[in-house]
Amino acid sequence: MSILPSPDQQNEQLFSNSIISFIKKFQVIKLLRKCGFRKEKGISLFSLFLYVLSNVFRDRSLYMQLKMDHFQENFSKNSYYRFMRNVHVNWLHFTTLLSAQIINNHLRSLTSEKRADCFVVDDSYFSRTGFKKTELVAKVFDHVSMTYKKGFRMMTLGWTDGASFMPINSVLLSSQKLQNMIGENKVFDQRTIAGQRRMLARTKGTDVMVNLIDQAMKAGHQAKYVLFDSWFSNPHQIVQLKQRKLDVIAMVKVSSKIKYEFEGERKNIKQIYRSCKKRCGRSRYLLSIPVKVGRQDKDGAKIDARIVCVRNRANRKDWLAIICTDMSLSEDEIIRNYGKRWDIE
Template sequence: MKSIKQLAEKNDLKNVITAFIKLIGLAKLSKKVNFKRKSVVSLTAVVSWLLATKFARHSLYRAQAAKEFTIRTARNVLNDGRINWQRLLCLAAKQLIARLKPVIDRRRRLALIVDDTLMSRSCSQKTELLAKVYDHNLQKFLTGYRGLTLGWSDANTFLPVNFALMSTGKPHNLVGHPAVSNDQRSVAGKRRCQAQRPMNTITLELIDQALANGVPAQYVLFDSWFSSPKMFWQLKQRKLDGVGMLKQSIKIYYRYRGRAYGVKDLYQRLAASNRKRKEHYLYSCVVEAHYQDHRFPLKLVFVTKRGNKSRYLVLATTQIQLQPAEIIQLYGRRWQIETYFKAAKQYLALNKSQIQDYDGLCGYIAVTGLTYDLLAWLERQNKDDRTIGDLFYLMNTALPDIKFLDALVYLIAVLQKVKKDINKQVAQTLANFLSYLPAGIRKVLRRQV
């Protein structure tokens, strides 16, 4: 696939969003995600307006109303409990992956990445299923949710694929109103039951939903929070190989050369042997893990913890054919989901929603994921290595830099005056420079030069 050229003058924000909506086929997906409204307002129109509102950095209460509908209509669509927002994000990611597949090397390992992030809501007390959530960074409980996210990566592009807004199953940790409905026959009821069950169980459900909707993957990457012999075994039953960081727990044992060891005891055993430490890792070995009556091999890699040579991390995978360097490289791809969380919170206001309805919050997360998909798609198509943050600000029309434009206009005007005296190569360089400028700057230059 040829690299798509820089956004032309006609491709303003509205046209970019329209092209993206057509790319994922949102009009056809509306029926598949159970969008049912008696009005003439389509899901495509509402989602397009929500994406534009994201780039304008406006909340739903301060955004500029669309010509076809009011802001209240958009909020009602988000709060509609019949819409399957999880499936919408899955199907949109599937369409983008299908577009990327022809340019992905067959040797590239496709992976799903799972992690959760804290979505704090300190000023809200009446939101449905709001709970006390433990923040591991601050070492204290905060009011909010856990945003469980499943992403897809080919090592170049990360796309959010599925999500679940997790609450708590313990009544004494519940702060907001209890669930309005737990009816498993409805989408809203399933969503609320999902929020109150264990996170590892929901992780497998999200993976099953992604696979059922056609998202291709060979591996699942996760940190120590999701890591356990049970998780590795259940992923293997789905024909997926897990790659995760092991907990250094004394309660979990692995069999190595006929004896059961905890992770710390196994490290001491390897350190006491005559094995030499490798350049990029400490030790590697194959052990036998067990879950209930099932026994299966795991390959462990002990890696020095960055910034503290006296401590180590333990990576594990059920794909024992991988070399230790390949396991380390594959697990390092997990950092892409952390980058998504940072971009979603910093640029897309993931944790700053004023919506009080639980269904509305799920819709808000789905729209945030679609916005990131749009930015990731543009980043993949651009020639230059532009970051998600740069793309976000380029598409934000509310941030012009007048002083810079004045200086640039003066520079171009001077260069064009002496254009006759310079050779063709410099003239071509000038033309190339102008063609690579963002569309907004080229508009100003053509008006003033």
């Protein structure tokens, strides 16, 4: 059963008016033209986009409307398909601009200045059943089932203030390894939108994360912190974001290969944890230590950060580590701000 009920005849006009109001308020048609959509004659761009957006909230599709003979629009199905398949429209840039309009002109005025807003990055498995006919589909690792599945990884960048969450943009990631590729890998001019999206799909996930944040900031997005889990928590990416004047609050990856400078020596997180005295009693955290992240020769800079170790709620004998590049934050504020990352789930 759908969670989006279809409006009845009585409320149809009211529903359409609300969609029209949204399109006009946030200048959606202007943004579409800015992202490459051009229409010289025929059905207006406004009518086509209104129909596409309305179908999402009405839980309808063009195919079923044609099959049930309920299609009553003043354009043909060919006009609809030409609109959806227009190769000149940069949909990634469109969602980035639209979310900036909504956040900056509506949500930000509702957010207190004392409440820190954050970028949140996460990826999840995107299933593809017809994988044999799908371009760039690959065997990707699903972190939930801990197995390889056929499909994509969908990386999503969002914005949150702890009360509201707004997705900014997203990208489907394939595999960099040729042996994991299943779908066809077509060759496109790298200067075109199609070529750039396919190149992005086969780029390393941590680099894609920085790319999405760069696009968001260029479109007018602002945030104080970037939140992500241990999958993206590499010193190189942390240094890159700090150079963009963004502080990071992230889960530390427990790996012997990733090392931090602590008391003049380079140690991994397990070595640091074992060498320090833990807080006892009912403290909210076990350990809080200043470290330096990155290497001058490899990452281009070496920055200050704080690692806070907390108990793992799922296993009280285990522990988790959170890293923060804002040295002015207290341990309680670091833990509280990292909790905002769950908004993207």
